[in-house]
Amino acid sequence: MMVAPGKGLLAADESTATAGKRLAQYGIQDTVETRRLYRELFLDASGIEQYLSGVILYEETTEESADSGTPFVKLLADKGILPGIKVDKGTEPFPGSAGELITNGLVGLSDRLECFAAEGLAFTKWRAVITIDGDKLPTPAAIVENAKRLATYACDAQKAGMVPILEPEVLLSGNHSRIRARDVIADTMKAVFAALEDQSVDLGGIIIKTSMALSGSGSGHPDTPEEVAESTLDALMKGVPPQVPGIVFLSGGQSPEQATDNLRAVARRAQALNAPWPLTFSYARALQEEAMELWRGDAANMPAARAAFLARLRKVSDAARGV
Numbered sequence: 001m002m003v004a005p006g007k008g009l010l011a012a013d014e015s016t017a018t019a020g021k022r023l024a025q026y027g028i029q030d031t032v033e034t035r036r037l038y039r040e041l042f043l044d045a046s047g048i049e050q051y052l053s054g055v056i057l058y059e060e061t062t063e064e065s066a067d068s069g070t071p072f073v074k075l076l077a078d079k080g081i082l083p084g085i086k087v088d089k090g091t092e093p094f095p096g097s098a099g100e101l102i103t104n105g106l107v108g109l110s111d112r113l114e115c116f117a118a119e120g121l122a123f124t125k126w127r128a129v130i131t132i133d134g135d136k137l138p139t140p141a142a143i144v145e146n147a148k149r150l151a152t153y154a155c156d157a158q159k160a161g162m163v164p165i166l167e168p169e170v171l172l173s174g175n176h177s178r179i180r181a182r183d184v185i186a187d188t189m190k191a192v193f194a195a196l197e198d199q200s201v202d203l204g205g206i207i208i209k210t211s212m213a214l215s216g217s218g219s220g221h222p223d224t225p226e227e228v229a230e231s232t233l234d235a236l237m238k239g240v241p242p243q244v245p246g247i248v249f250l251s252g253g254q255s256p257e258q259a260t261d262n263l264r265a266v267a268r269r270a271q272a273l274n275a276p277w278p279l280t281f282s283y284a285r286a287l288q289e290e291a292m293e294l295w296r297g298d299a300a301n302m303p304a305a306r307a308a309f310l311a312r313l314r315k316v317s318d319a320a321r322g323v
């Protein structure tokens, strides 16, 4: 269901701090109410169920309701959209390696998952961050520790009856080449699947969320969509076993147009290669950016902002089918 043809996920799981930063970017004051309206803009837009199989929520949003009074979790479920939740507790510096991060959130996770499942949340997400710095980073130690935590989380989520999305995000920032990004993604996936095997996680009940293999944003090298498709599929073919039922992409700082064009090229190449997994989107910024530009916190702009969101969703959904 999560990777049904032509459908994908909206990542609306910005932490409170990240949501505040997003609002500030568009000149909107950060309050509990503006964060709720930020969610309202996207979650109560009519027609999103044509394009979205699921939405990843942040804990704060699961306790809130739309203007209509309907809780956001119910609002999504009523539309036939699976509500999911980010369950990691964010990152902190990885001890012993300057510039690398490790994700927290395993303490008490099983109990939290039980509560989330009881609230009707169907799937979960854990984000790990992998940083590239020339040949120096990532270190094998950071990859392995992040992979182990992803596997422990996946095991706990499956025990709670929820599908885990495993997101080892290889950051776009840096001067590295697309080829270096490809190799880091492949190596990271290999470490993740080794850790999943150690923990006997059911590979038929997970979703992988990944970056595309792009040249670093500071490299000055713009990749063509065909180049991105080639390096991305190379990395995934090397690193992700065929029994995984779906792979979704984050946008990672690509513009809405870039994230759409690159997804289309990836989908076409996957079709040509007969790739074993359905591939689709799980974007935050690339789906939200144009709507946020128009909304800017003013209720009068809500209809235009929602129309822009729907238009982008349609394009991204087409792209996921290679159209």
Ligand code: 13P
Residues within 6 Å of the ligand: 011, 127, 167, 169, 250, 251, 252, 253, 282, 283, 284, 285, 286
């Ligand atoms: P972006 O699409 O903005 O990269 O966000 C997706 C996501 O879920 C990052 O954790």
